[in-house]
Amino acid sequence: MDKFIINGGKKLSGTIKVSGAKNAILPIMTATLLAKGKTILHNVPYLNDIKMMAHLLRVIGARVDFADEVMEIDTTHCSFFEAPYELVSKMRASIWVLGPLLARFGEAKVSFPGGCAIGTRPVDLHLKAMEAMGAKIDIEHGYIFAKCEKLKGAKIEFEKVSVGATANALMAAVTAEGVTEIINAATEPEISSLIDFLNIMGAKISGKSTSHLIIQGVERLNPVAMNMIPDRIEAGTFLIAGAITKSRITVDRCCPEHLQALIEKLTEVGCDLNIKENSIELIPAEHIRPVDVTAVPHPGFPTDLQAQFLALMTLSEGECKIKDTVFPDRFMHVAELNRLDANIILENGVATVKGVESLSGAEVMATDLRASAALVLAGLAANGQTIISRIYHIDRGYEQIEKKLSEIGADIQRVLA
Ligand code: EPZ
Numbered sequence: 001m002d003k004f005i006i007n008g009g010k011k012l013s014g015t016i017k018v019s020g021a022k023n024a025i026l027p028i029m030t031a032t033l034l035a036k037g038k039t040i041l042h043n044v045p046y047l048n049d050i051k052m053m054a055h056l057l058r059v060i061g062a063r064v065d066f067a068d069e070v071m072e073i074d075t076t077h078c079s080f081f082e083a084p085y086e087l088v089s090k091m092r093a094s095i096w097v098l099g100p101l102l103a104r105f106g107e108a109k110v111s112f113p114g115g116c117a118i119g120t121r122p123v124d125l126h127l128k129a130m131e132a133m134g135a136k137i138d139i140e141h142g143y144i145f146a147k148c149e150k151l152k153g154a155k156i157e158f159e160k161v162s163v164g165a166t167a168n169a170l171m172a173a174v175t176a177e178g179v180t181e182i183i184n185a186a187t188e189p190e191i192s193s194l195i196d197f198l199n200i201m202g203a204k205i206s207g208k209s210t211s212h213l214i215i216q217g218v219e220r221l222n223p224v225a226m227n228m229i230p231d232r233i234e235a236g237t238f239l240i241a242g243a244i245t246k247s248r249i250t251v252d253r254c255c256p257e258h259l260q261a262l263i264e265k266l267t268e269v270g271c272d273l274n275i276k277e278n279s280i281e282l283i284p285a286e287h288i289r290p291v292d293v294t295a296v297p298h299p300g301f302p303t304d305l306q307a308q309f310l311a312l313m314t315l316s317e318g319e320c321k322i323k324d325t326v327f328p329d330r331f332m333h334v335a336e337l338n339r340l341d342a343n344i345i346l347e348n349g350v351a352t353v354k355g356v357e358s359l360s361g362a363e364v365m366a367t368d369l370r371a372s373a374a375l376v377l378a379g380l381a382a383n384g385q386t387i388i389s390r391i392y393h394i395d396r397g398y399e400q401i402e403k404k405l406s407e408i409g410a411d412i413q414r415v416l417a
Helices: 022-034 048-060 092-105 124-132 163-173 189-201 232-244 256-269 303-313 333-339 369-381 401-407
Strands: 003-007 014-017 038-042 063-067 070-074 107-111 136-140 143-147 155-157 179-183 204-206 212-216 225-227 249-252 272-275 279-283 293-295 319-324 343-347 350-354 363-365 385-389 412-415
Touching: 003 369, 014 401, 022 038, 022 048, 022 070, 022 092, 022 163, 022 189, 048 063, 048 070, 048 092, 092 107, 092 124, 092 143, 092 163, 124 136, 124 143, 124 155, 124 163, 163 179, 163 189, 163 212, 189 204, 189 225, 232 249, 232 256, 232 279, 232 303, 232 369, 256 272, 256 279, 256 303, 293 303, 303 319, 303 333, 303 350, 303 369, 333 343, 333 363, 333 369, 369 385, 369 401, 369 412, 401 412
Parallel strands: 014 249, 038 225, 155 179, 293 319, 363 385
Antiparallel strands: 003 385, 003 412, 038 070, 063 070, 107 143, 136 143, 179 212, 204 212, 249 279, 272 279, 319 350, 343 350
C-alpha cells in the first residue's frame, strides 16, 4: 500500500487548480444509462471512484472510453441490469444505478450496500422513493431486487435530506408516467448539476437549487455532451491548506458560489479572501481564531469539509466545538490528529478542539477519504515528518494531490509499496 511522506512546516505559494467534481460526475455517469447512445463528459478527473463507476457501467454493457479528462459513454448495447456485490461493496455510489436501470429496463438487481467508515448509511430513502413510483422491492441474499411495469409519477416527501436518494429519485422520475414531486430534496450543487444534465438530455425538471423539485415525465431522453462542475470539496481542502500553513495561495478553476459556507468560516478564522469569478485568493490569518462548526446539508457547512476544518482548528488560538449532523460519527480523524499532538476530545458526537501551538509529525493512518485529506493538511503544518499510510482512500477523491501540492511548495512524496 502506498504512503505519503510529508516534511511539514513549508510555506506554500502560487496557484493550484481544481479538478472536476467526483460527486457530481458519479451520478451523471449513471444517468447516461437513461438514454441510448454516446454521452461525452468533459473535465473528468482520473480518480479511483470514477474508474470504478466506469467499470460498473461496462459490466452493465456500456462502452466507456476515458482519456485526457474526457469520458465517452456509449450505452447503446446495455442489457444487463445488475450491480454486483464486489463493486457496490467498494463504492456505495453504485446504488445510483438503481433508478436509471429501473427506468430503462423495468428491472434492477443491486447489491445492498453495507456500512462504511463514516457511519451506517442506510438506503431506505432510495427504496421508498422507488416504491412510491410503483416499483416492487424485495431484499434477498444481500441484493435489492426492484421491478416495475412502468414507473409512475408520485409525491415523494423525504423525512431527511439525502443527496443520494434525491439523485436516484430524480433519475427514476424523468421518464416516469406523469408528474413527480420531490419534497425536502437535497440542494447540493452536485444535485443541481445532475438536474442540468438531465434537462439538457430532454428532461423537464423545475425547482433547481430548491428543496421542492417538480418533474414532468418525458417519453425519452437523448445522449448529450457536458462540462463537469469544479470540485468544491477539493477547492475547500486547498483553501484550508493555505490557512493551516499560513500561506498565501490562489485556488483556481473553482466556483466560489459553491463555497459560501466555508468562505464565511475562513473569514471568521481571520483569513482574507479575494474572490473572483473562477478563483479565490487566500490571504492567511496571522492568528487562527477558534470557530465552531456544525456540518449540515447545503447551503450550510458541508460534512465533506468537516475533517479538514477540524484539522485547521487544532492550531487555533483557543477552543471550539465541531459537530456533524449529516454523519454524526464521522470523526475517525480525531484519534489520528491527536497522534500529531493535537488536543481534541470527542464526547457525545461533539469534538472539542483546544488549539495547540504546533503539531508534530508522526505516523498516522488514513481511514476514509476526507479524514485522509485532514491528515495531509495537518502533516503540511506539523513540525518534522508525517507518514500517512492507506492513502488509497485519498486517491478515491483527489487527483494526484501530492503533485498539485508539491507544485505550490509542499514537501510531500508518494512512496510506492
Ligand atoms: C453523498 O453521500 C456524498 N457521496 C458524500 O460524499 C457526502 O458526504 C454526502 O452526500 C452528504 O453530502 C457521493 O456523492 C458519492 P446522503 P450520500 O444520502 O448520498 C442518511 C465524500 O467524502 N440517509 O446525503 O450517501 C445518511 O445516513 C462522500 O465524498 C438515510 O438515513 O449521503 C446520512 O446521515 C462521503 N437513508 C444522511 O442521510 C437513506 O436512504 C445524508 O446522507 C440515505 C441517507
